Amino acid sequence: MELVENNERIIIYDLEIENFKSYAGKRRLGPFHKSFTSVVGANGSGKSNVIDSILFVFGYRSSRIRSKKLSLLIHNSEKYPNVQKCSVLVEFRKVIDDVIDPDFKLTISRVAYKDSSNDYYLNGAKSSFKEVTQLLRNFGVDLDYNRFLILQGEVEQISLMKPKGTSENDEGLLEFLEDIIGSMKYKKPIEDLTKVVDGYLEQMVEKINRVKVVEKEKDSLEPSKNEAVKYINHENKLNYLHFLDYMIKLKELEQQDSETIAIQQQLKGEKQILETKIDEIEIQKEEKHSELNEVQKISNPLIKSIEAHKKVVLNLERSFLKAKQVCF
Numbered sequence: 001m002e003l004v005e006n007n008e009r010i011i012i013y014d015l016e017i018e019n020f021k022s023y024a025g026k027r028r029l030g031p032f033h034k035s036f037t038s039v040v041g042a043n044g045s046g047k048s049n050v051i052d053s054i055l056f057v058f059g060y061r062s063s064r065i066r067s068k069k070l071s072l073l074i075h076n077s078e079k080y081p082n083v084q085k086c087s088v089l090v091e092f093r094k095v096i097d098d099v100i101d102p103d104f105k106l107t108i109s110r111v112a113y114k115d116s117s118n119d120y121y122l123n124g125a126k127s128s129f130k131e132v133t134q135l136l137r138n139f140g141v142d143l144d145y146n147r148f149l150i151l152q153g154e155v156e157q158i159s160l161m162k163p164k165g166t167s168e169n170d171e172g173l174l175e176f177l178e179d180i181i182g183s184m185k186y187k188k189p190i191e192d193l194t195k196v197v198d199g200y201l202e203q204m205v206e207k208i209n210r211v212k213v214v215e216k217e218k219d220s221l222e223p224s225k226n227e228a229v230k231y232i233n234h235e236n237k238l239n240y241l242h243f244l245d246y247m248i249k250l251k252e253l254e255q256q257d258s259e260t261i262a263i264q265q266q267l268k269g270e271k272q273i274l275e276t277k278i279d280e281i282e283i284q285k286e287e288k289h290s291e292l293n294e295v296q297k298i299s300n301p302l303i304k305s306i307e308a309h310k311k312v313v314l315n316l317e318r319s320f321l322k323a324k325q326v327c328f
Contacts, residue, residue, distance in 0.1 A: 008096050010106070010139050011036070012054070016089040019075040020056070021049045024083075034095050051151060053088040057110045058136065058143060059120075059129050070112040087111040089121075092139075108132055144185065 014030025017023045029050065039047045052065040052073075062070050074086040089109035094101040109121045110132075120127045122135070133143055142148055158176060165172040178184045 008094055010092045010094050013091045013093040015053060017053050019083045019086040020053050020088050021073055021075060022046055024075045024077060024080045034100055057088050057090045057108055059133050070116040070118055071114050073112050085111055085113045
């Protein structure tokens with residue numbers, strides 16, 4: 001997390017060096033101007049040791065401070081032969097819109113001992129390398145690519161660089177500038193992404209080739225497809241005609257069904273009328289049958305009487321005929 005805004009920056013306000021390399025005893029360098037950007041001086045005047053003291057506080061290894069081990073950073077001279085430790089304290093101030101903030105003060109110090117052990121302190125309280133470097137990063141100090149510092153001799157070394165490194169481990173001006181601007185940290189991710197992209201490109205080429213093969217197969221099947229489409233269209237038309245025929249027949253059947261229902265209703269009505277008439281006739285028949293029985297009851301004796309009289313008349317006629325024959 002950045003601890004400074006766009007209009008803010010931190011500066012080295014002063015240094016307190018004690019028994020560090022060529023500086024015997026306690027020395028205070030500063031306060032520095034807010035626009036202080038370089039340390040200059042004659043050869044042997046201690047310029048490099050000032051820069052080394054800053055790098056020491058920023059957590060750089062002894063090899064980067066031109067020393068084989070931390071204990072060799074402790075001042076050693078005839079006048080001060082048995083110094084047990086060295087320390088450097090850097091005081092930072094915050095500049096806001098080109099004005100030093102009087103309410104802000106940060107001190108970071110590092111102490112190295114004879115046994116090459118060391119301690120860090122933040123504002124006088126014991127701290128750790130991780131905490132110190134993280135705090136500096138949060139304040140925008142680039143400890144990864146050293147963009148905040150150019151050491152003595154690096155300018156000439158930069159001017160003699162080849163334009164671009166010839167191998168992976170060879171550094172040219174391009175690689176150096178990428179280090180400065182911080183783009184080198186993206187090199188590995190870019191390479192990884194390039195591999196991923198190359199993989200996708202291979203897949204894409206493979207898919208494109210596959211598409212071309214499929215397109216050729218599709219083109220070869222185009223005549224068959226057209227024939228199939230033509231057949232399906234004819235089949236659809238035929239099915240549509242069959243459908244129309246079925247609909248017409250269905251309509252006719254519906255009409256016939258309506259007529260049949262009407263005829264059925266008519267016949268049902270006529271049947272009811274006939275059944276009513278039959279019932280009436282049956283009633284009349286019963287009545288006539290009863291009357292016939294009554295008539296028969298009356299006529300039967302009469303018929304018998306008539307038959308008897310017919311016999312008498314017949315007998316008389318026979319007697320008359322016989323008598324007539326005798327007379328004549």
